[in-house]
Amino acid sequence: MSSIKQIIAMGGGGFSMEPENPLLDVYVISWLLEKDVIYVGGGSTRSMLALCREWGLERILRKAYEEGIVLAGISAGANCWFEQCSTDSMPWPARLSAWPCLAILKGSFCPHYDGEVDRRPTVHQFLQAGSILPGYAADDGAAAHFVDDSFSLAVSSRPHARVYRLGRTAEGAVSEEALPTRYLGA
DSSP, X not given: OOOOOOOOOOSSOHHHHOTXXXXXHHHHHTTGGGOSEEEEOOSOXXXXXXXXXXXXXHHHHHHHHHXXXXXXXXXXXXXXXXXXXXXXXXXXXXXXXXXXXXXXXXEEEESOTTTSTTHHHHHHHHHHHTOSOXXXXXXXXXXXXXXXXXXEEEEESSTTOOEEEXXXXXXXXXXXXXXXXXXTTO
């Protein structure tokens, strides 16, 4: 791990002000493959994925993963690693929808599984309809840890937060398995 501390403070420009001029953003992301961890925050999954694809970050993130750099994310930043996700990045009336992601991990992901009243039932509807792949869901305060493309363990920052494996039975019913989740505060 490098002891060099870095901040890049832009006075203006970047993707939010100059979408046709990515020079500052390219400069910032050229450091990504030198990091030990890449942590992607939340926000709009749809917008984040569009920008990742437009700027070629998809290829860089996939290379980072292959080189052993830890990829992490919360909410939209967790969604991005899977083939599909449940997101509320769509305009009304769609509200929640299934969305294609970066496909670094197989299956789907749903954040805020217990944190938004519509999230769990909507994901169940997607699964029943076959419009989203089987995968994982995480309550607020819970995280699924994957090692070498496979689920390894679930951890939480809240005593009752859980990670779930979601699927669909042969009869078309939703299967939801609460996975053993290690509370990190114990």
